[in-house]
Amino acid sequence: MNQPRTKRGEQTKAKLLAAAEGVFAEQGYQAASIARITERASVAQGTFYLYFESKLDLFEQLVDDLNRRVRKAMxxxxxxxxxxxEAEREGFRExxxxxxxxxxxxxxxxxxEFVSPGAMRAHYERIVEGYRExxxxxxxxGEIGDVDPEVAAWALMGVGEMIGMRYVLWPTGDDGPYGTGATPVPDDVFDEMVAFVQRALGTAPSELTAAAPAARTQEDS
Amino acid sequence: MNQPRTKRGEQTKAKLLAAAEGVFAEQGYQAASIARITERASVAQGTFYLYFESKLDLFEQLVDDLNRRVRKAMxxxxxxxxxxxEAEREGFRExxxxxxxxxxxxxxxxxxEFVSPGAMRAHYERIVEGYRExxxxxxxxGEIGDVDPEVAAWALMGVGEMIGMRYVLWPTGDDGPYGTGATPVPDDVFDEMVAFVQRALGTAPSELTAAAPAARTQEDS
Amino acid sequence: MNQPRTKRGEQTKAKLLAAAEGVFAEQGYQAASIARITERASVAQGTFYLYFESKLDLFEQLVDDLNRRVRKAMxxxxxxxxxxxEAEREGFRExxxxxxxxxxxxxxxxxxEFVSPGAMRAHYERIVEGYRExxxxxxxxGEIGDVDPEVAAWALMGVGEMIGMRYVLWPTGDDGPYGTGATPVPDDVFDEMVAFVQRALGTAPSELTAAAPAARTQEDS
Amino acid sequence: MNQPRTKRGEQTKAKLLAAAEGVFAEQGYQAASIARITERASVAQGTFYLYFESKLDLFEQLVDDLNRRVRKAMxxxxxxxxxxxEAEREGFRExxxxxxxxxxxxxxxxxxEFVSPGAMRAHYERIVEGYRExxxxxxxxGEIGDVDPEVAAWALMGVGEMIGMRYVLWPTGDDGPYGTGATPVPDDVFDEMVAFVQRALGTAPSELTAAAPAARTQEDS
DNA sequence: AATGAATGAGCATTCATTCAT
DNA sequence: AATGAATGAATGCTCATTCAT
Structure with missing residues (x-):
């Protein structure tokens, strides 16, 4: 009662996951209804339960899938x-x-947090794990300063999440009730943020960062 | 049809706000029911609508109230x-x-975001406004380096939120379905985080920060 | 717990009745709430129950009062x-x-009918009683033909009610959700209707009716 | 999300409409609850919303349906x-x-009027349209006198409605809180009413109407 | 006489999930 | 594999009425 056994089933499950991602993006988990998801996927409501045990199951599969993909991209x-x-810079870019x-x-x-605390913690922990390593x-x-990798990793996670929310998701949130906004972070903001992080980590200067509009502090005095 | 006109009404509204804060903390906005909130406040369900127009209205009043208080504390x-x-350090501590x-x-x-996008943005923007100023x-x-105040403020917001989530809220989340966890951030984590931020901002060293276990990077090598 | 004992009480009850008439006209009995009525009367909700036993009691008092007044006018x-x-004509005009x-x-x-069947029947029966007499x-x-007074009276009631609804209440029903429309019946419609009724009753012709654009049938042939 | 797609769905919707007609007749629109209607139809409450968008939607569908049928019958x-x-007589009979x-x-x-003014006006206007034509x-x-068809049609509507209320619905309203009374109009009342209408319209006498106990007025004198 | 806070039963509507076909 | 009808518990909200002041 879960994994598709035929090629057609495969496609149906994929349609459902894609539809769910869209509906979740527009309305959030709580407001998204199975009816709306199946409608967007053009399948009957009952079909949903052929591939997912529950709405929660779908949620967890989706978060897991997206988490895997974002870490790969990074x-x-x-x-x-x-x-x-450059590695830091490109990781954030992705x-x-x-x-x-x-x-x-x-x-x-x-x-x-109120839907599946486990899935939420796992999501953050996996990304942080990558940062930490x-x-x-x-x-x-010796490429960065003497930072605590665990704490710094959580701090980086926070910077990325907040800047992402503020500069990627807010600006054009106009389609659908809350929008599915999608703009690149403006270049100057991106540069500032990378410089912020690199100062925090004490990343050894390179041509790239040297050119950035970063603060020059202790050394200057 | 909204503001209490007597002392008794005042108390009832306060009881409702306190109960709502507790229930929201335990179950989140969506799962919190008016029935549960009024039960905890020991008032009848209808009483709720004497002071709030809807569940959403309660939510916005509560967020507004808490936002005001957290900024005051900071x-x-x-x-x-x-x-x-020291100002940076004590602000985060609060x-x-x-x-x-x-x-x-x-x-x-x-x-x-899916309940009241306006309230959510206002919450972050007000805190960020304080940071930025x-x-x-x-x-x-000349107390910090040459940073862009706006971008840096959002980055600080992100660091604070993520560290708060990870170290304040996760550990003891065991009372209620998702817990109402409440631990101080461990001292060493707090110190590391403050040092992280101060390096990022290029905060001029003081006795306090000099004593902190912060990274000493370029200069040391 | 019902009749006002002071001049002030008298006024309060009158304010409530007037407010109720307005709210009932705009929203109907079911949708009218005591809260709305007391608000319009500028008294507290509790005050209502000083003068009326219930919403139904108010309704019956109001219908009774208006019924008395409409019969007087007619x-x-x-x-x-x-x-x-002329008597017929002027009765309808009023x-x-x-x-x-x-x-x-x-x-x-x-x-x-679904609120107080008794009040509703009494209202119609009293008006019909006047017609019948x-x-x-x-x-x-010998002023009219050989009609059954009871049946004819009900028929007259029906004609008046329907023409009133159609020509008095519909046209300008634009204030409030359903309007409180109030236009005089257009003269030509009024004349037609009176002629209709007088033919039905076989009212002996007079100068007035002779001038009306009524059908002259059997006699004409 | 509205029209049944299977035979079973068809039956369910029909059951709901029939149950609604019964409950509306007994309690009226406002007092009728979805719970009561679905209970009488022996379906779950949620099923109702498979076929109707709201209680109001049901109401309008029902009025529309009954309106169509009464005009067909007439x-x-x-x-x-x-x-x-005879045509007049048989139309009223139906x-x-x-x-x-x-x-x-x-x-x-x-x-x-307070539920769906549009539906109410449409109902009357459609019947009146039939009369008028x-x-x-x-x-x-040349079968009737020189009457204004529009005004006369509304007057007929009023006569029919009031006589119907008085003689069909009042007498045996004893089952349920307000009864679902259903008696034929007594023959003598029916004859009187038809005669009333025919005098009003100046309907050319026929054998049928000649036999009726109608008033013979001007001619007699 | 008047107030307005408090009550609690009641109702329309939603939605994840099950099941017969 | 897929459908869509059916379920029923749950929830936000309304409102006539009561009561302490």
Whole structure:
């Protein structure tokens, strides 16, 4: 009563997941109804329960799926950077791009504490885990300052989430009741934020960051 | 049809607000029912509508009220500091203390995007406004580096929110379905976080921050 | 617990009755709330129960009062006529004038079957009684044809009510959700209707009716 | 989300309409609860909303349906008559028969001004339209006097409604709180009323009407 | 006489889920 | 695999009425 056994079933489940992502992005988890999701997926209501045990099950599968994908995007981005500073920069770039493309993830996770606390914590912990490992490696390599990787990772998570909310999701929230807004973070904001983070981490300067409009503090005095 | 006109009415409305804060903290906005709130306040269900137009109206009044109080606490904390670094430190301390005492604020705001987007944005914007003004003054006084106050303020908001969620609200979330957890942020985490922020802002060192276990990076090497 | 004992009480009850008539006319009995009525009367809700036992009691007092007044107006009108035809004409004229000034009566009575069947029947029966007595006298005097006074009286009631609804209450029903419309019946419609009734009753022709655009049938052939 | 797609759904909707007609007839629109209607139809409350958007929607569908049927019955009755007088007589006969069988129509329409003014006006206007067309044809054919078809049609509507209320619905209103009374109009009343109408219209005498106990007025003297 | 706070039963409506076809 | 009809518990909200002051 869960995994599709035929190619047709496969497609139906995929249609349902895609429809759910859209509806969740527009209305949130609580306001999204199975009726609305199945309607958007063009299947009958009963069909839903062929592939999901409950609304909650759908939610958790969706968060899990999106979480996997955002982490993949972020690590792909980071891998593109040829030094630590670039890796940080590109990781954030992908994070915001993903947020813009999949507002559902961001929005739904914020409702998740009262829906599935486990799914919510797992989501954040997995992303933080990625940050932390990166920070640990960077610190071992002397590319960043003497920061506590765990605390710093949570702080980075917070910066990314808040900047994403403010600059990616708010501006054009005009389609649907709450919009499914999707704009890139303006370049200057992005640069400022990256500089903020790199000062916080003490990331070794590179050509890129040297060019950024960052504060020059202790060294200046 | 809204404001209490007698002392008794005043008390009843206060009881309702207090009960609502508790229920929201435990169950979130969506799951909280008027029945549960009035029951906890020991008044009849109809009484609720003497003072609130709807569940949403209650929500907005509550968020507004808590927002006012958290900002007061933060600015009182900052005022206690005798220099910029101490002001930052004490502001965050009060923020976390408030979060520990009023988990409802934190939790409910995260559901708010789909409940009252306006209330949610107003909440963040007001806090950020306070941060930004502080940063502008500090920059003019040469107490911090050359940061963009707006972007930095949103970043600080993000750091505070995420650390608050992780270290204040998660640990003991065991009473009620999702807990009303309330622990102080562990000292070492708090110190690390403050150091993180101060490096990001380029806050001029003081005895306090000099003593903190912060990263000493470029200079050290 | 019912009749006002002081001059002030007298005024309060009168304010309540007037307010009720207005609210009933606009919203009907069912949708009218005590809260709305007391608000319009500028008294507290509790005050209502000083003068009325219940919403139903108010309703019955109001219908009774209006019924008394409409019958008075109609018989005064009829008395003004110097012959049978004029009496009929003037009675109807007053009936429509009253309907225009007191739409509440008309509107509320139509809801009354499910509110207070007794009040509703009494209202109609009393008016019909007036018609019937008039018809009996007229028949005895040879002023009208050989009609059954009871059946004819009910038919007259029906004609008056329907023409009143259609031509007095519908046209300008634009203030408030359903309007409190009040226009005089257009002269030509009024004349047609009176002629209709007088042919039905076989009212002896007079100068007035002779001038009306009525059908002249059997006699003509 | 509205029209049944299967035979079973068809039956369920029909059961709901029938139950609603019964409950409306007994208690009126306002007092009728969805719970009562679904209970009588032996379906769950939620089922109601599969076929009706709201209580109001049900009301309008029901009035529309009954209106269609009463007009069909009336025109079938009129068609049975072999001359104008008979057509009038048979039309009224069917109208009263319908009222006796479907007291809901009559009763509910009287509450309708405050429920759905549009539905109420449409109901009357459609019936009046039928009368008017009949009168226009009859006048062109010289079968009735020189009456204004519009005003006369409204007057006929009023006569029919009031006589129907008085003689069909009042007598045996004893089952249920207000009864669902249903008696034929007594023959003598019916004859009197038809004669009243025919004198008013100046309907050309026929064998039928000649036999009726109608007033013979001007001619007699 | 008047107030207005408080009550609590009652109602329309929603929605996740089940089931017969 | 898919459908869509059916369920019924749950919820926000209204309102006539009562009561303490």
């Amino acid at each position: 690590s792909d981005g980071a891998a593109r950077g040829s030094n630590r500073a 994070f915001f791009a993903f947020t813009a493309e999949h507002p559902a993830l961001y929005r739904v996770v914020r409702e998740a 990166g920070l640990e490696r960077a610190r071992a390599a | 600015s009182d904390g900052a005022a206690r500091g005798s220099n910029r670094a 923020f976390f203390a408030f979060t520990a005492e009023h988990p409802a604020l934190y939790r409910v705001v995260r559901e708010a 502080g940063l502008e003054r500090a920059r003019a006084a | 018989s005064d009108g009829a008395a003004r006529g110097s012959n049978r035809a 009936f429509f004038a009253f309907t225009a000034e007191h739409p509440a009566l008309y509107r509320v009575v139509r809801e009354a 008039g018809l009996e006298r007229a028949r005895a005097a | 025109s079938d009755g009129a068609a049975r008559g072999s001359n104008r007088a 109208f009263f028969a319908f009222t006796a069988e479907h007291p809901a129509l009559y009763r509910v329409v009287r509450e309708a 009949g009168l226009e044809r009859a006048r062109a054919a």
